[in-house]
Amino acid sequence: MRVLDLIAAKRDGATLTAEAITALVQGFTNDTIPDYQMAAFLMAVFIRGMTAEETAALTMAMAASGKILDLSGIDGIKVDKHSTGGVADTTTLVVAPLVAAAGVPVAKMSGRGLGFTGGTIDKLEAIPGFRTQLSEAEFIGNLRRHQIAVTRQTSDIAPSDGKIYALRDATATVESIPLIASSIMSKKIAVGADKILLDVKVGKGAFMKTLDDAIELAKTMVAIGRQVGRETVAVLTAMDQPLGQAVGNSLEVAEAIDILAGRKRGRLYEVCLTLATHMLLLAQAADSAVAAREKLERLLASGAALAKFQEFIAAQGGDPAVAFRPDLLPAAQLKLAVASQRRGYVQRIDPACIGNAAMLLGAGREKKGDVIDFTVGLTMQVEVGDFVEQGQPLAIIHANDPRKAEQAQQNVLAAISLGDDTVPPLPLLLGIVDEQGYCKIS
CATH class of the missing domain: 3.40.1030.10 (Nucleoside phosphorylase/phosphoribosyltransferase catalytic domain)
Structure with a gap:
């Protein structure tokens, strides 16, 4: 099957064979199939989905695009x-x-x-x-x-996955x-x-x-x-x-x-x-x-x-x-407590907002290749359902840049909502x- 036919088949909702999917992955990995054709195939999958058999075939083709480690010489179930x-x-x-x-x-x-x-x-x-x-x-x-x-x-490990x-x-x-x-x-x-x-x-x-x-x-x-x-x-x-x-x-x-x-x-x-x-x-x-x-x-x-x-x-x-x-781990130069601006029960903590505060400080990446700072971040002092007094710390910011610390403080305050009503603990498992x-x- 030509690549064009394979893309069209998936676009129209057909089920592809394991051989066709393997050939597609191999061709893309060794650069004989261009980006624009693989992009078209991915969009067809995004819209049409895949059967369990197709998904397994894609998985194994991607795994087989590089080394598969042999751990059989090691005792026990790995x-x-x-x-x-x-x-x-x-x-x-x-x-x-x-x-x-x-x-x-x-x-x-x-x-x-x-x-x-x-x-x-x-x-x-x-x-x-x-x-x-x-x-x-x-x-x-x-x-x-x-x-x-x-x-x-x-x-060497699943190189097609990185490209895809x-x-x-x-x-x-x-x-x-x-x-x-x-x-x-x-x-x-x-x-x-x-x-x-x-x-x-x-x-x-x-x-x-x-x-x-x-x-x-x-x-x-x-x-x-x-x-x-x-x-x-x-x-x-x-x-x-x-x-x-x-x-x-x-x-x-x-x-x-x-x-x-x-x-x-x-x-x-x-x-x-x-x-x-x-x-x-x-x-x-x-x-x-x-x-x-x-x-x-x-x-x-x-x-x-x-x-x-x-x-x-x-x-x-x-x-x-x-x-x-653990004090031998690298540490940030500054610590800033984020104080609660009112008393009440913690109703909500937006994890994405907290994560973005850490990223803003330098703990995460906005794009691949960004250099991160191992020392910075936050230590949360509350969780949903806790009661806090006005002025009590909600989080401690660890920073090396005072300006970024102040910006992160605003993120933390926006992430945490307080109210007068009690809140049951959030489910975990x-x-x-x-x-x-x-x-x-x-």
């Missing part, structure tokens, strides 16, 4: 974890060492942040000396010796569930893990704004996993306010250390324990969710999880002292999607 991103979403920094401390190999490829959602790679690079670019041999070696390896995406995503970004075709699902899952499959745990964020500070859309995305990715032989489970979690207290790279590393050290609980802690529980179940490292949770809590209480984090830092070239001395479908968490 598990990967992916979050669709949000504000103060520091789960990987807690979950990966925690699960590794339980003896489950965690093989993960992570990305940088773009916009107001933070990237795991940026957070890890806030640790002095930490290396996020590992060779294939280093990645496999670390996984074998330490049960944990985290690397950034390279041109850049084109989607430029052609208004980002918000397509088959294209989102294939992008995420192609990278997960290429890394070579046996099982995949997904954290699909839902709400104002997430890519999926509604629960229905999040369920559809989760079901699509779980179906892809099933079709390619990788058991996949998705946990749906709320992103209608910042998940953790810290927003910003160095600050989020410090918060992760506090959780691993057993010094902190709260919303971030609960999501991390839930995700880690499902990873242990996928790896058959616990007989039940209750047993998995108890095992994880023991690892936190004993210090084993923090020790594994220290081991992980050292294995990737970072300063291991950071695990017990919304549901699970596995091969049996969607199940609401009560």
